[in-house]
Amino acid sequence: MNSLDHLFDSLKKAQARLELQTRHAKDNALRSVMAALDNAREDILAANRADVERARSGGMKEALIDRLALDSGRITGIIDSIDTIIRQEDPIQKVKAGWTMPNGLFIEQITVPLGVAAIIYESRPNVTVDAFSLAYKAGCAILLRGSSAALESNRTIVRAIKDGLSRGGGIADAVALADSGSRDEIDIILNARGKIDVVLPRGGKELIRRVVENARVPVIETGEGNCHIYVEPSADIGNAAGIIENAKLQKPGACNAAETLLVRREIAADLMPLVAQRLAGKAQLRCDERSKAAIGSVPAGLDLRDADDSDWGTEFLDYTLAVKTVDSLDEAITHINTYGTKHSEAILTKNLDSAGEFQRRVDAACVYTNASIRFTDGGEFGFGAELGISTQKFHARGPMGLEALTTIKYRISGSGQIRP
Numbered sequence: 001m002n003s004l005d006h007l008f009d010s011l012k013k014a015q016a017r018l019e020l021q022t023r024h025a026k027d028n029a030l031r032s033v034m035a036a037l038d039n040a041r042e043d044i045l046a047a048n049r050a051d052v053e054r055a056r057s058g059g060m061k062e063a064l065i066d067r068l069a070l071d072s073g074r075i076t077g078i079i080d081s082i083d084t085i086i087r088q089e090d091p092i093q094k095v096k097a098g099w100t101m102p103n104g105l106f107i108e109q110i111t112v113p114l115g116v117a118a119i120i121y122e123s124r125p126n127v128t129v130d131a132f133s134l135a136y137k138a139g140c141a142i143l144l145r146g147s148s149a150a151l152e153s154n155r156t157i158v159r160a161i162k163d164g165l166s167r168g169g170g171i172a173d174a175v176a177l178a179d180s181g182s183r184d185e186i187d188i189i190l191n192a193r194g195k196i197d198v199v200l201p202r203g204g205k206e207l208i209r210r211v212v213e214n215a216r217v218p219v220i221e222t223g224e225g226n227c228h229i230y231v232e233p234s235a236d237i238g239n240a241a242g243i244i245e246n247a248k249l250q251k252p253g254a255c256n257a258a259e260t261l262l263v264r265r266e267i268a269a270d271l272m273p274l275v276a277q278r279l280a281g282k283a284q285l286r287c288d289e290r291s292k293a294a295i296g297s298v299p300a301g302l303d304l305r306d307a308d309d310s311d312w313g314t315e316f317l318d319y320t321l322a323v324k325t326v327d328s329l330d331e332a333i334t335h336i337n338t339y340g341t342k343h344s345e346a347i348l349t350k351n352l353d354s355a356g357e358f359q360r361r362v363d364a365a366c367v368y369t370n371a372s373i374r375f376t377d378g379g380e381f382g383f384g385a386e387l388g389i390s391t392q393k394f395h396a397r398g399p400m401g402l403e404a405l406t407t408i409k410y411r412i413s414g415s416g417q418i419r420p
């Protein structure tokens with residue numbers, strides 16, 4: 001018996017009941033959770049302030065504090081995302097395909113919940129609500145293991161969720177928080193074969209390595225985002241500068257922020273001065289020799305450094321952008337396929353052939369033409385929320401919403417057939 005066994009048991013029992021709930025019952029329970037979170041707003045903010053203070057005094061950098069910190073507006077956004085999930089179709093018991101065999105057997109492929117899920121995630125309190133809401137709607141019980149940096153926020157949020165479920169006729173045991181703050185519980189989760197049906201690690205390299213090397217339960221990996229923007233000679237310079245600024249500055253601590261800009265030689269002298277101007281005083285540029293020269297006179301406040309080779313493989317998660325000049329589309333694609341993490345990649349171009357080649361050859365979950373890679377997000381894709389962004393290829397890829405929490409079952413109806 002380990003410290004989480006009682007949770008595994010109650011989650012399993014709760015999941016068996018949840019799987020049989022109608023859409024109406026699940027949506028009512030989720031509506032009640034919305035109200036409970038709204039009622040708990042001040043408590044959540046107070047708990048979050050304590051987490052933020054602790055994180056700040058522990059030296060967490062500001063881009064990551066921004067991920068952890070809540071304010072009333074963010075709480076409203078979190079509550080609204082539940083409403084979007086409520087409005088989504090029930091993903092369970094959907095007939096995906098059906099056919100009759102020559103012997104009269106009627107075979108249907110129907111969607112069913114994955115079962116009991118566990119998610120290990122970063123210091124983002126919104127994920128606590130997003131992961132729970134998606135799981136509940138998909139008929140999955142969920143064990144939440146958020147970062148110890150967000151412990152107080154998560155405890156308060158999960159208390160409110162359970163309260164909402166109880167008041168709304170839902171199944172409060174379908175959600176649990178692993179809250180010892182110790183990483184020992186992660187090892188217990190990874191070994192919970194037969195108790196946990198799937199583990200979703202959502203975080204950086206070290207977490208993913210530990211999970212992949214030690215898990216005895218099925219895993220859907222998410223991964224770090226070393227994401228690129230590649231600008232072709234035909235790109236609209238004004239649009240390109242706006243997209244680069246957005247992809248770097250809008251949320252630099254997010255996995256879908258841009259880390260390296262690849263600029264084609266022919267456009268470097270036009271684009272780089274504009275990029276330098278837009279990022280001066282806001283981000284550090286780490287340029288190779290040619291992109292540095294293309295900036296010309298350095299605008300006031302620009303933090304300009306020389307790039308070194310280790311920058312191409314670095315996810316800065318900060319106000320830092322590496323810049324490299326490339327001579328061809330092929331060089332850009334090769335660079336991305338060498339250093340990228342198969343997350344989100346963009347080409348900015350008016351040339352449809354280049355766009356097509358980029359989208360076919362770049363090996364990533366999300367490939368964009370002429371848009372910011374910051375859109376890689378379940379909410380932005382219309383899923384209401386996300387469990388994370390899968391950067392591997394099995395079961396789910398890219399932002400994972402309700403469908404990622406389902407699998408299929410074959411339902412076969414006969415009239416006495418036996419196999420000859």
Ligand SMILES: NC(=O)C1=CN([C@@H]2O[C@H](COP(=O)(O)OP(=O)(O)OC[C@H]3O[C@@H](n4cnc5c(N)ncnc54)[C@H](OP(=O)(O)O)[C@@H]3O)[C@@H](O)[C@H]2O)C=CC1
Binds near residue numbers: 123147148204210224
């Ligand atoms: N693709 C995607 O969907 C996402 C990717 N990311 C990536 O995650 C990274 C940023 O997240 P970050 O804040 O660093 O989160 P971390 O990877 O540091 O932490 C995430 C969770 O994993 C735990 N953890 C971290 N390292 C280990 C380890 N070695 N063994 C066991 N558990 C561990 C943490 O526990 P604790 O802190 O409590 O010890 C926390 O609960 C970036 O690389 C980003 O790109 C982030 C979110 C989504």
Ligand SMILES: N[C@@H](CCC(=O)OP(=O)(O)O)C(=O)O
Binds near residue numbers: 122124254256375
């Ligand atoms: N999809 C999210 C980013 C994914 C995510 O959570 O990343 P991270 O900020 O690294 O924890 C968003 O667009 O904000």
